[in-house]
Amino acid sequence: MQFTSESVEALVEQFTKLPTIGRKTAQRLAAYVLKMPREEVVEIAKALVAVKDRVKYCSVCFNVTDHDPCSICTSSKRDSSIVCVVEEPNDVLALERTNEYRGVYHVLGGVISPLDGVGPDDLRIRELIARTQAAPASDQINEPGTAYQPTAPVKEFILAMNPNVEGDTTAYYIGQLLKPFNVQVTRIARGLPIGGDLEYADEATLSRALEGRINL
Numbered sequence: 462m463q464f465t466s467e468s469v470e471a472l473v474e475q476f477t478k479l480p481t482i483g484r485k486t487a488q489r490l491a492a493y494v495l496k497m498p499r500e501e502v503v504e505i506a507k508a509l510v511a512v513k514d515r516v517k518y519c520s521v522c523f524n525v526t527d528h529d530p531c532s533i534c535t536s537s538k539r540d541s542s543i544v545c546v547v548e549e550p551n552d553v554l555a556l557e558r559t560n561e562y563r564g565v566y567h568v569l570g571g572v573i574s575p576l577d578g579v580g581p582d583d584l585r586i587r588e589l590i591a592r593t594q595a596a597p598a599s600d601q602i603n604e605p606g607t608a609y610q611p612t613a614p615v616k617e618f619i620l621a622m623n624p625n626v627e628g629d630t631t632a633y634y635i636g637q638l639l640k641p642f643n644v645q646v647t648r649i650a651r652g653l654p655i656g657g658d659l660e661y662a663d664e665a666t667l668s669r670a671l672e673g674r675i676n677l
């Protein structure tokens with residue numbers, strides 16, 4: 462089916478560029494936009510342009526932010542001696558939703574994946590290693606006009622990449638790189654989902670759960 466309006470057809474074309482949006486969904490969205498009040502459509506258009514014009518990467522943790530450094534890196538309530546290393550900004554959102562974590566982050570921008578042509582140099586790994594040396598000079602902290610300095614040297618890196626081959630490879634690689642530094646490196650514990658049943662867990666999950674067992 463094609464719309465008889467070239468403008469609507471052009472909008473459908475644009476929507477299909479987005480992930481998970483097929484042609485049918487794109488047509489449904491375009492039909493919905495047609496019925497929306499003009500002001501609401503303008504708000505959507507403005508928000509789309511704003512993410513491209515205003516959003517940048519935090520120069521400390523490489524999360525997306527409007528202000529550099531980001532609000533997590535500059536928060537006095539966060540412990541900058543603990544750095545959780547994640548793949549993408551969405552992982553920060555997921556961890557923040559738990560309301561448990563009080564440290565800061567480092568966003569790699571992906572994982573090592575030779576099949577997709579992604580190597581260590583394509584990720585923020587060099588910048589991660591640099592954070593081990595970021596011991597602050599106390600008189601520089603938070604002085605106006607000076608570059609941002611973390612308030613504490615890093616004591617622990619928590620590697621929180623996804624539990625798959627690429628995530629594990631990346632975690633191993635980073636773990637090896639961090640070995641010469643006097644810093645603790647941990648990998649998030651993985652195992653059975655809370656409320657899950659041992660008998661329904663797949664072997665990989667179960668063996669992981671065994672490997673990751675802790676002393677009681």
Ligand SMILES: [Zn+2]
Nearest residue numbers: 519522531534
């Ligand atoms: Zn940041």
